[in-house]
Amino acid sequence: MPSQAEITVWCRACNAADHAQDLIAASRSADSMYVEWRHRQRPGAHCARSAGRVGIVDRV
Incomplete structure (x- = not known):
């Protein structure tokens, strides 16, 4: 991620300081x-998220 200072410098260089x-x-x-x-994507969370999910093949 760019820092606040980097964003400010970039905006000045682009003549868009008012958008910084x-x-x-x-x-x-x-x-x-x-x-x-x-x-939310930490290891082990996939099983908890997909427990109630029904795939498209299951619905057909």
Whole structure:
């Protein structure tokens, strides 16, 4: 993930300094979602998630 400073520098280089704060917030949000996703994907979670799942072949 790019740092806040890196995003700010990049936005200035692209003449879009006014968008830096929005991009920083979006970056933090994406990082948070990734951490949550990784937590849900931890080993052993697959069995718990798929226990109630019915596959397409089972429905036909």
